[in-house]
Amino acid sequence: MHMKACSTLLIIFSFMFQACGQTSNESPSKGEFSTSPKKVKPIINIKGNTIETRINTPPGFERTSAETHSFGEYLRQLPLKPDGTMVRYYNGIPKPNFNIYTAVVDLKIGERDLHQCADAVMRLRAEHLWSQKEFEKIHFNFTNGFRVDYSEWIKGKRIAVKGNDVSWYQAGSPSNTYKDFWKYMEIIFSYAGTLSLAKELTPIKTDQLQVGDVFIQGGSPGHAVIVVDVATKPETREKIFLLAQSYMPAQEIQILKNRNDKGISPWYSSGFGEVLETPEWTFTNMDLKRFE
Template sequence: MRIAIVSILTVLISSFLFFSFKNERLNNVEGITIKDRFSVPSGYERTKEAKNSFGDYLRNLPLKPAGSLVKYYNGSTKSNNNNVYDAVIDLPIGNKDLHQCADAVMRLRADYFYSQKQYDKIHFNFTNGFRIDYNKWRQGYRIAVKGNKTSWVKTAKASDSPQDYWKYLEMVFNYAGTASLSKELKSIEVSDIQIGDVFIKGGFPGHAVIVVDMAINPKNNQKLMLLAQSYMPAQELQILLNPSISSNNKVCWYAINSLPTLETPEWTFKSSELKRF
């Protein structure tokens, strides 16, 4: 009975969104950032984010031209016949099969602090619990792994160049993932959701998507969000379509509500899997 009620509520909410959005042009193909590409529906306004905040950084991420296909790490393309994504975030991902779901989330968090030169705030845990701080890395220390034992060794010159920073990220990608990241983050109630929060299922495999923009209807406080993900094999970040809305009317905005699940094109999350850095 509970499952049936949830299904009915999901259909009703999706139908409401479809009829609300169907006559609106929500995508500006000329837009080169998330904020410029995706207009908010009538009656909604974007949430206020402080200048130079993580939320402001995410909604201003650069996008590839409209119609671009997601690239895998090896240069091949990810078909969009299944209506998974609507836009591709214009960030390099390297040429190794490393930049997957949790890696992309960690990368965005690290990129934000790197752009602000807040290097001391860039740190993540490996799956074995070892904490890898970027400040240590930029001093020339590198990681030595023997079995399950991990340690720092001084083998390089001090550097915070983009090239050495990317090497740091690839080390994180190698030894961290959804299992470790889900333990680092703190659980958040859906009603308190913010840009930068993460829906994450830790495991082997697990998955993670990150909230990159939000809007609110001031009359009823209904919130909407945009979600981004990478996936397997390693691929570019993409803005997800809402699979609950007709594929003939492509919409990326998701309603935020108290339902127990969040359905995305390639994964279904529990609302209890919402977390924050």
Template sequence: MITRKYLVGLLFLLSCTGNPSSSQETNTTERGRVIHPAGTTIVERFSPPPGYNRTEVDNFGNYLRTLPLHRHGYKVHLYNGEEKANQNVHAAVLKIDVGDKDLQQCADAVMRLRAEYLYQAGDFDKISFNFTNGFPASFAKWSSGNNIAVRENDVSWQPSTAANNTYNSFRQYLDMVFMYAGTLSLSRQMGKISFADMQPGDVLIQGGSPGHAVMVMDIAQNAKGEKMLLLAQSYMPAQEIHILVNPDNAAISPWYSTAEINSVIHTPEWDFTVEDLKRFEE
């Protein structure tokens, strides 16, 4: 797998391989799955299967389920504007730019969503991601007028300009993080949780080379406590973040049912286990 995350002698080659109104048009299956093509957010586009209701969520979870989507039928595009070769893995595409460099791949998309939420909330001091060699890259440090210098095996903070916490500075910071962080560093930074305790914002992640990560975007639950979840990913080359289809059950796709998961979660381009679930630590 080709990637760009390395520091000479220190960093390894680690990344991924890769409330609807009654007037809305709807598509339904024989088992009652409802997709509202006119819905402009996750919560508006995808209704839970019959018998399930969306769970209560924290602010991060609400942020994720209300993210805007491109129109129904929109194709996934790569960072260079080309269409992704495989257009059969997504049910919707998030209306979030991918940038113009081959940087925002799998773990990067997870970090992007978390960082965007924290930035919009004004929690700059909570935006921090470790490079693969363990270097802590904090946006608070960056925005106070420092830059990150990478010289062969050495990574250090260097005074640069005046304090700058603008969105443009934030995106420059993320590009630096995407270059030198990956699935392994993110996996080490997150805390492992029980599959039964899953909530929106949690991440299925396998750190390594290759490695991959997908984020839990939304959850619904029935009276038995069984859950349905929506998953999102980017992949390689860098591409727009998209909601994944369920390759094993078209009747409930894009939802995934925990009742149908024993130990392995099959996603269109990667298999995870229930032991791969992790959460951002506050």
């Protein structure tokens, strides 16, 4: 009996040793080996009211730096209407969102069918310069090549258009209110477009892309969209960007979705190759240009 008892105890101890030492399929005790996954911020922050605060970068990307009061900072800080707002045409009718845009810029566009694609690009450029009081830098060409300087406009001069002949004339006293500025822009909208703007801008390569650059095809119709933000991945220097547009008929500026890469939409990769597909137009890598 004594030998049997010892044998029985040995078996029990052997079983207990095997049970404690065997590999288990159970999860380790909380806090010992497991690590909690990091929370990933969604790309769209519905509470944000600017491009920078509404649209987060994808994991691993960081926004490029922008100098204070620069065009890049201005575009990044463009005000946005509440999430889910529909784009409105110049006449107040809403533009259906057939997977086209992810946000609407909160800027008035006037009540005439003028604020279209190239017009929106020129408007953003001019708005920034006007806000910085760099009035001498505000100038655009009509389609016939006539250069219209805002510095002449604020002297009280206006434009006379007779067929293809264009000239200045003195119409009143010097004035430089925002109302004056908007009247100037409506003249630009009326007689300039993608054809003229494409000739004014400087071609650049896509690997040099920065905030404020423009994808543009001059034509009738043509189209233009503007880069309103850029981010990079520090480890690889991979670059992504956001695009904004107006369209026909005249409509509010909208931040475009990326239908071809929903994982990073509304961001686009600068490594898109030869063709850049946007919801309402297809560009090529030769269509990227810059204001100088």
